[in-house]
Amino acid sequence: MRALLFALPFTLLPLAVAQAQTHEHEHEHEHGSLGAHEHGVARLSAALDGKMLELELASPAMNLVGFEHAASSDADKHKVAVTRAQLEKPLELFAIPAEAGCKVVSQELESPLFEEAEHHHEHAGDHEHEHSDIHTHYQLECSSPDKLQALDLAPLFKQFPATEKVQVQLIGPNGQQGAELTAANASLDF
Template identity: 65%
Template sequence: MRRLLLALPFALLPLTVAHAAEEHDHDHEHGSLSAHEHGVARLNAALDGQTLELELESPAMNLVGFEHAATTDADKAKVAAARAQLEKPLALFNLPKAAGCVVATQELESPLFGDKPDADDDHDAKDEHHHDHSEIHAHYQFTCSAPGALKTLDLANIFNTFPATQKIQVQLISPSGQQGVEVTAKAAALKF
């Protein structure tokens, strides 16, 4: 139930941002935040009491350098390396030790990891390039003993670990309110 409550505001946010994106991006064939755009990742973050949820969605191109099924040993090694990095969210998101955050749950999903595509991706089935657009989804839930110590969310390690990621569109819900921010490697931190 809690996850549903946290997900609901995120379901509504893209609608308002999508309209603005269409105005800025009307020449691009996809005008919403759900568009698959190389170099661009999305992060939903919610802090509710002692629970911090982070949901990262990225084209596989940003994280492994390709989107096709890994068949060569080199490609398989890249997928394994990216997965290993994603399995260390405390380091990846550089959460302050003072916040006392521990990983409660984590889920990694991608066709590259052997997962089947989501059923809600069926609307793209007519697109002949659909099989070339692999996404990687990572969902983390942390329990933080001192959530007040979470003053900023520093995403620099994501840019350093996955240099093909050029920007991250962040939707953040925290006790101080709700914000939508686009961060880059040069300005990788945002305030809670």
């Protein structure tokens, strides 16, 4: 399943290229290149295969936390903790219907902001040039996957209003599709 999720961006690459807009800048993450880093824009890959639903969200930290620098003040640390707690609830974040019987099998949240600020002093003068991203990966097992009719991002847009649009790539029972969702158009049928 994970291989399917990783193959998704390459399968839908022509669609992504067609919908690509000018990005502000490129960003290198410690785990490799992330590609476009555009404030207000996030990317979501979703794959429903049998009873397994995988969701992978990538977003500039600015969209979710409101800043990208190392959290040094108590207010910043609190904001990071609240954001992480919200991201640890994918069933709520993606409005997964209870009747689908989905449970979280695994989840990973990655961001320099979630780690200890060990490099904070080292790079103190560089903060205006740093760009942090947040990556999440969720694997859900659903007892009634037929009850998953749509991917609804309304709660994500509500909790993180700085996220203006999400570029979605989806593989589901009806094949592959891509869309750009906004708060006004926050749903995509499986």
